[in-house]
Amino acid sequence: MDVTLRASADCPADVVRIGAGRGVTSGRQIRVITRSYGPMLVTVAVDSALTRSDCAVVSPTRFARLDATTALLDSCCTASSLTDDEARAQLEMVERIVDDGHRRSLIAIAPHGGDIEPTTDAQAERLAAVLGNASAWSARAWSPTAAFARWHVPSTRLSPDCFPILKPLMDRGFERTVAFHGCSFDGVVVGGTLPSTVRRAVAQAVTAVVGPFGFPVVLAEPESRYSGRDPRNIVNRLCAGDEGSLQLEQGLRVRARFWREIADAVASTLATFAV
Numbered sequence: 001m002d003v004t005l006r007a008s009a010d011c012p013a014d015v016v017r018i019g020a021g022r023g024v025t026s027g028r029q030i031r032v033i034t035r036s037y038g039p040m041l042v043t044v045a046v047d048s049a050l051t052r053s054d055c056a057v058v059s060p061t062r063f064a065r066l067d068a069t070t071a072l073l074d075s076c077c078t079a080s081s082l083t084d085d086e087a088r089a090q091l092e093m094v095e096r097i098v099d100d101g102h103r104r105s106l107i108a109i110a111p112h113g114g115d116i117e118p119t120t121d122a123q124a125e126r127l128a129a130v131l132g133n134a135s136a137w138s139a140r141a142w143s144p145t146a147a148f149a150r151w152h153v154p155s156t157r158l159s160p161d162c163f164p165i166l167k168p169l170m171d172r173g174f175e176r177t178v179a180f181h182g183c184s185f186d187g188v189v190v191g192g193t194l195p196s197t198v199r200r201a202v203a204q205a206v207t208a209v210v211g212p213f214g215f216p217v218v219l220a221e222p223e224s225r226y227s228g229r230d231p232r233n234i235v236n237r238l239c240a241g242d243e244g245s246l247q248l249e250q251g252l253r254v255r256a257r258f259w260r261e262i263a264d265a266v267a268s269t270l271a272t273f274a275v
Contacts, residue, residue, distance in 0.1 A: 001073045003056040007063035014154060016042045017057040019050035029077050029153055029162040034068035038091055040150050041077060043157045065149060077162040093141035093151055095165040098128050106134040106176040107238060111158055114140030115147035117182030119259035124180050126260055130267040137166055156232040173240035183226060183249035191220030191228030192246040193236060198273050205265040215254045
């Protein structure tokens, strides 16, 4: 659908506001595509106050980046039939899964793989491989610059309805879930809803790997942005219980150097606790 773009300072950075009657519901992701910029993934907020059905409102920052006054809205968020190399060349987003179709013990996820938060998708697959009886899911996308701005959807807003490979997993009821993320903190933050004894043991195991090189490892404060405890967070929505998730937020430098070792430390700790 073609729309006229408008900027508004009261529009959240990761949201596009559109009027009712466009056949799109609030909370879903959608692509905003312009000729000069290409695709950008955002979350829909249907705004009944918008009287023009052919108008879409974005934040001033998004408006400047899109660099156009008209855009195409596309409800197809992923192109998972592409190989990773094809997706990289075409600046696309794909989903990837490692799964046997029925296991429920644990799933490792990376909703911001590829260039968005590099190496996190590799960590999810590494954890599943080391543990053996585990699944992995990732969404990965590419862009030579500003991949985060183009493709990042907060984990608390991510709609499984827009990710066809993820959606069937939502009813599986995994006993344990692990999410790998990137963050601006130059170290590792361990969060989630697993018992504090397990989270503390994970932090200690990761510290043994990265601490000697000057990278701090901390436990997330319960109300912090990195806590991983929000029930809307996809890592918690995939989990059958209320105390089964683990979330790792990691700075770029520590991920680039130790992504594999961090995943292995997490795997060995979870295996020790038989979770």
